[in-house]
Amino acid sequence: MRPDNARPCTGRNLLLSESDGVRQSLVSGPVEQSELDGVRQSLVSGAVEQSELDGVKQSLVSGAVEQSELDGVKQSLVSEAVEQSELDGVRQSFVSGAVEQSELDGVEQSLVSGAVEQSELDGVKQSLVSEAVEQSELDGVRQSFVSGAVEQSELDGVKQSLVSGAVEQSELDGVEQSLVSGAVRA
Helix, strand or coil: CCCCCCCCCCCCCCEEEEECCEEEEECCCCCCHHHHHHHHHHHHHHHHHHHHHHHHHHHHHHHHHHHHHHHHHHHHHHHHHHHHHHHHHHHHCCCCCCCCHHHHHCCCCCCCCCCCCHHHHHHCCCCCCCCCCCHHHHHCCCCCCCCCCCCHHHHCCCCCCECCCCCCHHHHCCCCCCEECCCCCC
């Protein structure tokens, strides 16, 4: 009994060869084993090339993911730098707007009767006038701006920022604007 897939031979001497699941019909003469080996090798080479292409594709995808992660980190660093800059700006302006009485109550020193140089104000890490002012005092808005006694009654009128030029005691009375004409930098 012959198998189901067998075919009768025809007058053209049809040979059937099945190799690795590939049914191949060989017509018009015998095909040498070397030719079959070449076909098989070609199929194997194609599979290897496809595997290599898949690896390259995977590598490219991985590279894109890594770049995306790097971009995310860079964006995060930029965002943090912007946030820090905003915090510095908030910390810096003690007095550009209205100064509440509650903030003035914490001041333990005097505001200034002598000339305050702009260069000294820019540092804000050294003394604004004749004493060193610690950063911790600046952060609490408790710092004093120096060198003469300013009465509470004089502080009540203050609604703006402090000044870089010489502020006479007589000018401090009833001040409703800035005590300082220059920017106070933190």
